[in-house]
Each structure stands twice: as C-alpha cells, then as structure tokens.
Amino acid sequence: MNDRTRLVGLKVKRAKHHIVDLEGRIDTFFTAEPNPYPIIKEHDSETGDLVYKLGKCSPIPEDFPLIIGDVLQNLRTALDHLVWQLILSNGGTPNTRSGFPIAKTIKEYEVESPRKVAGMAREAIKMIDELNPYCGGNEDLFGLHLLNNADKHRILLVVGAAHIATSVKLPLSLTPKEFRIGLPAPIDRSYPLKDGTELYRIFKEDISNFPEDPQFRLQIAFGDAEIMNGEPLLPPLHQLADSVDRIILSFDKLLM
Secondary structure, X not given: OOHHHHHHHHHHHHHHHHHHHHHHHHHHHHOOOOOOOOEEEEEOOOOOOEEEEEOOOOOOOOHHHHHHHHHHHHHHHHHHHHHHHXXXXXXXXXXXXXXXXXXXXXXXXXXXXXXXXXXXXXXXXXXXXXXXXEOOOOHHHHHHHHHHHHHHXXXXXXXXXXXXEEEOOOOOOOOHHHHHHHOOEEOOOXXXXXXXXXXXXXOHHHHHHOOOOOEEEEEEEEEOOOOOOOOEOHHHHHHHHHHHHHHHHXXXXXXX
C-alpha cells in the first residue's frame, strides 16, 4: 500500500472506529438496568390467547444518529478523496467539481461522471465506470449516497428500535402433528417499536404446547430513509465500510 492509498484510507479507518464504538454503545444500551425494552405477557380477555407485548419503548440515545452520520460522511468523503488523489497522481489539477460520481440512474451517471473525474487516467476512469455507481448497478455505493444525503439534508438520520427475530424452543417429545398445531402466530416485524407493540401471539388452544417463553431479538434500525427503513443498522454499516475499503485498495497501483 503506497502513501496516497494510506492517506485516502484514513477516512475509512475513522469510519470503522465509529462503527466499533457504536456497537459497544448499542450493547450497553440494551443490557442496561432497568431493561429499556421490557417484555410483558398477558392473556387477551376476548380470545384467551397469550400475547407478548413491549411494555415500554425507551428513546434511542441522542448520540447514536450523530455517530452514524460521522460514519457515512467519512465513507463518502473517502471516495471523493480517492478521486482527488487519482487526479493528482495523473498530473492533473482537481477542482471544486472533482469527486466520486454516484448517480440515481445510469443516464445521470453518464452526464455527471465526466466532469467529476476530469484529469484522471483513462484506466482509473474505466475502473470507476466498471463499479456501476448508480441505482441498480452498485447497491452499496448507491445506498451510501442515499443515506449520506439523508443525513446531510435532515441533520440527523432517524433511527429507532425494531423487532428483528423471535426464537422458540419446542420440546423434542412433540410429534409432527403436535408441532404443526403448536406453531405460534408471529407478528410481522414491527418498526418503529412503541409502548404496547404486540410482538407475538400464541393461540389459546396452542398454549399448552409452549412450556418455554419465546425470546425476542430487538435491534437499533434505520428509519424514515429512502432505503433500509426498519433494517438493523450495524450490518449495512460494516458492509459499506468494507466495500469502500476494497474500492480504495483496488486503485493502489494508480495512486503513485
């Protein structure tokens, strides 16, 4: 890895540092006492079903959206720095229009890209073109583009808690017939979670087949964005950081 590549990669390194920090903060938030999302179970007075509900929905810490915004900004800026260094490496002079082109459509990309990458070597331009940085071409890059724009325009990305998955342990002694009868009625993934949100319902006639309570997996998720609404935020942040890192490293031989 040469010095220019290392310099461009500093922003990605910083983004990854923020993601690790966020992971720790999220873990601390969910394991805090009292439980920020206590689950209560009660019998439906009308049907007799056993219902699992969220008793309380604590607000997300105010610094979470700020950290996410820093991650996105560092990753997007790293790509712009890449173009800047590629132009310098080719003996060109970057200007205010220089930057990594990401567009909504291939037609927009074809119009906007030439002025953003002017001064780069033909090989470098070809490599960026082959990344297909537009909607339908490269979902990682287009996703980063949308999320970063949402963060810039709205000041803070909206995030909240989401019900991601439910685990149910059934006794091994159940026959296939009993297993089918005993399947509980899951509630579709709920986002955003609110006080009293119903997470699971076991029908009255099936309660005896469920001696153990289901376990619920909750996670912090993106919200009110054009993409990833209600999706857990940590996996895509890791994916975006790794994707940008790979892109930068792929240009190492041209960053001389």
